[in-house]
Amino acid sequence: MTADLRALGGADPHDVLGVRRGASPQQVTRAFHREALRGGHPDTGGDARAFRRLVVARDALLTTPDPGPVQAPGPSARPGPSAPPSASPGTTARPAPPPASADTNVLPLIVLLILFLVGVPHVLLALVIMLVP
Structure with missing residues (x-):
């Protein structure tokens, strides 16, 4: 992946495709297609290196993991076995229903x-x- 990012020449993938930071995957794909149609594709007379830059920028933006909300570890986030829920006396636990894929x-x-x-x-x-x- 780092070898591919060298093809950008230090440019930001957002600037190469012309999208804002935090753009959705659909927006990135649309921007890639737009730039490829503007002459970036070798089949339409574009430069192969320029197209490679577009591909690397698109792949870099689509494969970057989106950091979700970060939760601070609390007492409930502690690893280890969880305590079973307490059952009232005289009741029996029901078995879990079969998974939905059993019908297939x-x-x-x-x-x-x-x-x-x-x-x-x-x-x-x-x-x-x-x-x-």
Whole structure:
């Protein structure tokens, strides 16, 4: 990544693409396309080095992680096992419901059931035709 940033020649990626700091990925992509259409693309007669600068600037802006809100570590942010919630006496804990992705395994069973219901009568009919004179 640092070797690629050298292609910018010390220029700020925001200045190369003409976007403000904190621009959204959609704004960065639009600015990249705009600059490429202005003659930065080698297929349209642009300079290959100039296009490389655009690509490096776009990649640098799109791959930079966005720092989220920073939380100060507090007593609840302490690592370690958490205490289970206290249950009232005489109650039992219910098991967690199955994940939603468990329904995706039903489709192959439905297809096999349909094939079985359609295929078995045909096989039986073929056997009857062969055995009965």
